[in-house]
Amino acid sequence: MEENLCQICHKNIAVMTITEVDEKGNKIEVAICEECAKKKGILESGKTLNLDEILKIMLKAKEKEDKELICPRCLLSFYEFKKYGKFGCSDCFKAFEEKLIPFIKRIQTTLREKEDEIFHKGKKITIGIKRGLLLSEIKKLKGELERAIKEEDYERAAKIRDMIKEKENELRKNEI
């Protein structure tokens, strides 16, 4: 992956991040490789990183990746998901799908033999999500319509009635 390349030489794999101060005085994080780190005098020449340090660096890179993976609907990051152990909305599952599968395998391991067995095998919903959504929207609009009529705001009532008709048409199409 490109983001794992050293941001100084753009050739080697970055193994650590360092904090630099740019011209405007802002602190920025820069990922660099072992060679560039040595050049910068961060690592003493001739001395390689020990395993602990490498692990720490890798963990940090992973953490950064998790923090940057964000659900577009509820803005929960994968990092936060792991921290709280909870999803923020039904779109998180799409946003995190790739990382989610190994995660689910780990926590939902039974004595299953085959890998694909982590997927859902149970009952399914019968009416489909779109239909369900339309139904709940229509219900909401009908409530608003009632309120508008009660308040004698007939202009708004007419508008809402049109919206209901539109949704009901959509619903009918959905049935076919």
Add this chain to the structure above:
Amino acid sequence: MRFNKILLPGFLREIGKEGDVCISSRIRFARNLENHLFLLKASPKEQEEVIEEIKEVVDKLGGFEFYPEKEFTELFLNFLLERHLISPDFVLSKNRRGLFVDKEEKVSIMINEEDHLRLQIIEAGFCLDEIFVKINELDDRLEKELPYAFSEKFGFLTACPTNLGTGMRASVMLHLPGLLLTNEIEKAIKAARSIGFLVRGIYGEGTKTIGSYFQISNQFTIGMKEEEIIESTKNLVTEIINYERKARDYLLKNLKKEIEDRVWRAYGILTNARLLSSEEAINLLSTLRLGVCLEIIDKVSLLTINILTLLVKRANLMFYLRKKDLTEEERDYERALLVKKFLKRKNE
């Protein structure tokens, strides 16, 4: 509060199948709505909307009483928890909550616990198949009116990944004094864990138990059909029930005098004590229960013992007596009186 009129939850109105060991069976489904953020992200306003939307649908089904957030005093919540109508997480939740309970107190629908919806049915004895049919039916009816969050891959989308897929947890409450007294319980717990089931002591902390009560439930929820989960739960529970009965037989054959002594001492204390803590009462009632099952004593019925085991608990005691501000000492006194009254009223 409307609960004052109701004496007993459904699972305590009869002794069910395998009632000598199995107190109750329960199944719960976790569901969320597609059109709302889950509770981690939902604002209080959105949480109210979830309650409104679900309430409208459940009201239409009929047969349920609704309890809104403002009725959830500490005492009322614990009253419901002791009756297994809500979960410990529902008590602790900081969300805006709502609760539906049916008239028989078998079906409950928690709104905004960890998921938007938690459906649950609890009944007496070992009856997971019957409960599954009922809860599935209820779920189907709700699904026609509510946009459930669902994906082909992950099934019913739940807030916590441990519930993904079916969103189903099947559990049974077992009374296992035989396995505890013969020190076989650890073996049973280990065996259950190794095949993907959780065993935990009830009323105590963690695996500890008060009164030898244990709950067994499936740990995994995805990758299997609901029926398969029910089937494997049933198989395991059947084995544990047989294991418990064998342990009881062993006790009766090899330690008859000791067991008889324990049972009659328990009866003696329960019918004569002037002060009883709830823990002591539950433990003694548990010993008495074993005595009834082994036909050592016939002065009291199993059902009476099951009922008393609920009524001696703090919140239910106060609700039952309609004295909601008793101190701990007063409760110990009232509890002893209540137990004595019930036990002297043979096979009521």
